[in-house]
Amino acid sequence: MCETKNSASVSLIGKLKSIEEIKNKKLSVLSYLNSHSFDLAEIINIDENAITLDLSQGADLFGIPVSGLSVDEFSDLIERKLQENKTDFAFGRWAENRGIYSNDLFDSNENNEEKRSIHMGIDVFCEHRTKIFSPLDGVVHIKGNNRTELDYGPLIIIRHRDNEDNFFYTLYGHLDSQSMKNINMGDEIRSGQLIAEVGAPPENGNWPPHLHFQLILDLLDLDSDFPGVAFPSEKEIWLTLSPCPIMFFPNAPKNVDSTRLDS
Secondary structure (H helix, E strand, O other), X not given: OOOOOOHHHOXXXXXXXOHHHHHXXXXXXXXXXXXXXXXXXXXXXXXXXXXXXXXXXXXXXXXEEOOOOOHHHHHHHHHHHHHHOOOOOEEEOXXXXXXOOOOHHHEOOOOOOOEOOEEOOEXXXXXOOOEEEOOOOEEEEEEEEXXXXXXXXXXXXXXXXXXXXXXXXXXXXXXXXXXXXXXXOOOEEOOOOEEEEEOOOOOOXXXXXXXXXXXXXXXXOOHHHOOOEEOHHHHHHHHHHOOOOXXXXXXXXXXXXHHHOOO
């Protein structure tokens, strides 16, 4: 059991100044990221056979439910799936409603009637120590380590600016702490620069090795506690704050966005 819940388990109600302001910022940032004025650097060198995993509520791998597994069991099933498809990489979907967030880290601080379950990033499952590069120029805004079970583990948040001077952020979770030793808060980062490597359990939050990558428009003063998983009842607001970052993975299947599962 967690002694202290992540502060992100507090409802957004009363914290967000204006949803319309965030929607306007979203239009500006996404226009910038989808423009042809620059090339996004590759975050991870992903092979052409990469697959998408279904980790939604009730999903299974090889007939075994993915919820309730130990990290070793979960890792073994993912590795088996990768081998079956002759690839070293598997994506986890944005906006997917998952049942794998089991401990009280994901409970509401205001009541226990709802758990956070809507995934707000894109996962890249791969080998421990896979290299991670910054896709854009920016500044290291946060370097931290969320050590609670099933949290981010070591993480980096980089601050960027669009062409209308709006700040936005990219978050990299479940990292290898040793690989981050030469990265510090305030460092200027260049597009394509090596920033970290994928971590392993238990240090990475005790997950199968993967990168959790997330686009964030406003950190809401939560900093390293900005959630990667949202309450279903506040799904629309959270997914506006963390829109789908599929543009950072141009070769990913379109169904990495779980709202486009028929694509």
